[in-house]
Amino acid sequence: DxxxxxxxxxxxxxxxxxxxxxxxxxxxxxxxxxxRQDPGQGLRLIYYSQIxxxxxxxxxxxxxxxxxEKKESFPLTVxxxxxxxxAFYLCARPASGPPLHFGNGTRLTVT
Amino acid sequence: xxSVAQPEDQVNVAEGNxxxxxxxxxxxxNPYLFWYVQYPNRGLQVLLKYITGDNLVKGSYGFEAEFNxxxxxFHLKKPSALVSDSALYFCALTNAGKSTFGDGTxxxxxx
Numbered sequence: 001d002x003x004x005x006x007x008x009x010x011x012x013x014x015x016x017x018x019x020x021x022x023x024x025x026x027x028x029x030x031x032x033x034x035x036r037q038d039p040g041q042g043l044r045l046i047y048y049s050q051i052x053x054x055x056x057x058x059x060x061x062x063x064x065x066x067x068x069e070k071k072e073s074f075p076l077t078v079x080x081x082x083x084x085x086x087a088f089y090l091c092a093r094p095a096s097g098p099p100l101h102f103g104n105g106t107r108l109t110v111t
Numbered sequence: 112x113x114s115v116a117q118p119e120d121q122v123n124v125a126e127g128n129x130x131x132x133x134x135x136x137x138x139x140x141n142p143y144l145f146w147y148v149q150y151p152n153r154g155l156q157v158l159l160k161y162i163t164g165d166n167l168v169k170g171s172y173g174f175e176a177e178f179n180x181x182x183x184x185f186h187l188k189k190p191s192a193l194v195s196d197s198a199l200y201f202c203a204l205t206n207a208g209k210s211t212f213g214d215g216t217x218x219x220x221x222x
Contacts, residue, residue, distance in 0.1 A: 041214055043155075090155070098143045099147070099160055100157075102156070104153050
């Protein structure tokens with residue numbers, strides 16, 4: 001898993017509820033990323049953080065929020081404002097430079 | 112703006128035959144190029160990378176890719192496919208700290 005741990009592996013929620021996905025890294029990297037994966041659409045960047053207490057919106061940040069209070073943790077909250085939350089969510093960190101190392105993902109299903 | 116195109120959603124080959132998964136890119140400047148592999152419900156793993164140097168890059172599991180600057184291509188190849196190579200493959204580029212992924216190609220190798 002490249003030093004990235006995501007939990008849980010599967011998550012089920014009812015529409016209208018906020019849900020938080022966990023991402024932890026144990027390799028002391030400054031940068032962390034959240035991607036969303038949908039079938040046939042590749043990976044799209046939601047948020048990224050280059051340093052503690054700072055984060056930037058990616059290409060599809062609407063309906064999501066993040067925090068970076070600790071270097072090792074970068075949780076993603078999928079809010080009720082996200083119109084199509086069902087997806088596979090991947091957290092990543094860079095190696096010492098590119099490429100990215102990914103966690104094993106969380107599959108979120110909202111009904 | 113930078114982009115990555117994988118023109119084939121699906122590639123089917125017989126075991127023992129050579130395989131090619133195509134990738135073209137568009138970017139200003141000199142990119143880092145990568146191939147990632149993804150197995151079901153797992154994160155992406157780096158298969159090989161082009162940073163600089165020889166245009167022919169060799170990676171894991173007998174895969175290789177050729178960087179062609181004039182054709183802006185980075186096709187993934189393997190001389191003899193295995194059933195265990197069946198997976199989802201992503202081409203990606205990183206430039207100025209931003210990573211962009213293709214939509215993915217599902218490779219199926221039949222016995």
